[in-house]
Amino acid sequence: MIRLLSLYFLFMMFLIFTTHGNSVCSHGNSTSEKYKVIIVGAGISGIGAATHLLKNNFSDIAILEASNRLGGRVHTAPFGDFLIEYGAQWVHGLDDNAVYTLVLPYNFLYIQVVELKNSFVKHSDSKLNLSVINDWLFDEAVEFFYNTTDMTSCNCSVEDYFDKKFKEVIELKNIDKYTAQAVNDFFKKTQGSVYGTGNLSTVGWGNELHQYYENKDLAWKTGYHSLIDILLGKYEGKELPVIQKTKFNKVVQTINWTGNEVQLTCEDGTHYFADHVIVTVSLGVLKFSAKTMFNPPLPNNKLIAIESLGFDIVNKFYIQFETRWWPMNFAHMFNFLWTNEDKQRFKNESKYDGWATEIIGFHFVENQPRILEAWVMGDTARLLETLSDDDLIGAVMEVLNWFVGNKYTISHPINTTRSAWASNPFVRGAYSYLTVKSDHLEFSAIDVIAEPLSFNQTNPVILFAGEASHNKHFSTVHGALETGWREAMRILNF
Ligand SMILES: Cc1cc2nc3c(=O)[nH]c(=O)nc-3n(C[C@H](O)[C@H](O)[C@H](O)COP(=O)(O)OP(=O)(O)OC[C@H]3O[C@@H](n4cnc5c(N)ncnc54)[C@H](O)[C@@H]3O)c2cc1C
Structure with a gap:
């Protein structure tokens, strides 16, 4: 059985390497993949960024996702007589709500x-x-x-x-x-x-x-996972290849942009290279790993912003x-x-x-x-x-x-x-909030988290999305979605 699984795995690897159209390059003695854009995390912000890029014919992308599924804190599952939501449950408000606007035609x-x-x-x-x-x-x-x-x-x-x-x-x-x-x-x-x-x-x-x-x-009526189906275009008859572009069980450990491209190293030892990286991990993950994940390290005001916002459970x-x-x-x-x-x-x-x-x-x-x-x-x-x-x-x-x-x-x-959600190492809490401390900072902690890091003033290299980077709708699914779109647009407009 194990051998069969290994063969299947090898076959899948072959398919992935041959069908994605990305370049496979050799860095030192390890074979690595190179993409124009790598998105870290396949929650709603990551999916939002990926679908926006794909819809704009920007297909040289990959998503590295630590878990084995799409959705992150949107997690619908069967239980009892129907479905339950482990994470997000409601669409909060009708006005200025991108999720509501997207879902409205479907009567869900x-x-x-x-x-x-x-x-x-x-x-x-x-x-x-x-x-x-x-x-x-x-x-x-x-x-x-x-x-x-x-x-x-x-x-x-x-x-x-x-x-x-x-x-x-x-x-x-x-x-x-x-x-x-x-x-x-x-x-x-x-x-x-x-x-x-x-x-x-x-x-x-x-x-x-x-x-x-x-x-x-x-x-x-249908479970929050319907939002992912809508974003992927399942109901329009032409599904965007987000699942094919996603590498599951890839826990990004370090993001090194000391050279003229970004190198991402995963927990399993694999490396990926990209021109632009969109980081969508939760504020909980950033609080835990921001100091070790990035090289060069994040600027001090970003670290202060990450530390000052709240993320409990x-x-x-x-x-x-x-x-x-x-x-x-x-x-x-x-x-x-x-x-x-x-x-x-x-x-x-x-x-x-x-x-x-x-x-x-x-x-x-x-x-x-x-x-x-x-x-x-x-x-x-x-x-x-x-x-x-x-x-x-x-x-x-x-x-x-x-x-x-x-x-x-x-x-x-x-x-x-x-x-x-607290013991989930890929989330480490629930959703972000402004604290007394962040209220009293001289800058907006959220805006500082959202600022991209550049090689020079014009080339955004490390970009940040995720609910905690939306200065109005932080903590929500619609906030997360808009930040994914925002960072995809930043790359498309560059
Ligand atoms: C219990 C609960 C109830 C909620 N209820 C609502 C609600 O009713 N309405 C609402 O609007 N919002 C609600 N929310 C909030 C909402 O779910 C989030 O704001 C939104 O889903 C966040 O999306 P995101 O893409 O920013 O982050 P995430 O969904 O956290 O996505 C980040 C992704 O990054 C991956 N990742 C993390 N670390 C790594 C790594 N090192 N390498 C690779 N991948 C990594 C994670 O596995 C995850 O898939 C709720 C959340 C919780 C927990």
Whole structure:
């Protein structure tokens, strides 16, 4: 079998060398391939760059991708009765959104109306006042809290902003301290999932200024991977050869541009040469390897920019039940409210250290009648990656029983799956955000990350794409896509 696989591998290598039209050259005693453009990473920004070049008849390109698939943080997979998303899930906003514009003709998206009102549950003995929450919170509070002018004038971390606003609310509305604390906790965690972090004290107010989505999220009927199919031209009957141009399992270790061409060396010892390289690796990967990956080293302001932006972690998990047991009248989710006293009681009774007090609720999943989905952030997301399936399911059952066990007969969980973005060496986190530190830099950290490096002022040699290099739509798929197009255009216009 191994021998057969080796023959197959040799045959594939022969095909690759003979069909791609790139030159095969000899550097020292190792045979290497030379391309006009090499793209490092086949996430959405890398695919965006490749498809844009190919559409413009620029075909002397290769993509080196560390993993064995296209998509990066877009990762749709079969699970349960349909599909789930380990990574990106929604298309955020309709205006100024390249993904929305691309997908619109295909009717693959629907607007997901998030009805928070009446989605909250509490423990039967909790001192919380749910009617205050439903009557007041969602008529007024969202406007009260998400006030960009107030946030700008606060010039503080998002955590400090929320704490300040909560003090105002308690005085204004005379809300009891238990309810106020639980709602504050909920708001902060929800906001943490927006920025992909468990620590809002590092998150800068600048995010709110840059990222305004008119509060409309669109979900996929067909899974986020349909975006890749659209980009590749699968629905237009003429598929661009992105898969053929991609070399999978190629972990680029060093990018050396001390000579008059760029040499990329992969973990497996192979070398590739190019005139231009578009680096699309995540900010997490750059934080980890920027100092060792490039020769000559990156300029100091780029290193400061990489270090100052935030890149923490969000993970999701899915639980499949034998039968659907939750009511139809919850629109898309139910949310948990915890007072500190509730948390302590839960922890005292828990067999699983009570980490589940960090779960703020569950979403129902489109076309998945038996699956619940939850998001966790920061340390809890890191912990999630280490749990056994049994311990995860055990903790989830504890929390479901705590909140709704007296109302519903919860059916038996039969399967689970989860993302593990923190320990994925090719991502190392979730998505980027502006920090208090980057808000106070004298330059835009994002713009500095996006600056190409040149042999002279005019020849862009090392170019940077990826969501963290988009100064408006960082952290998103549409931001990533636009940066890929941007860098492809830079090369085409050169
Ligand atoms: C849990 C989660 C939920 C999200 N939800 C949403 C959402 O609802 N909506 C939204 O718009 N966005 C969402 N995002 C963010 C979105 O997924 C990203 O912004 C976007 O997909 C990033 O694309 P990219 O091309 O910049 O980077 P990536 O997708 O990270 O692509 C980079 C590629 O580079 C490869 N690579 C890394 N290192 C190397 C190396 N050394 N050599 C070769 N290849 C390498 C990686 O394997 C990867 O394929 C979410 C992300 C996560 C993690």
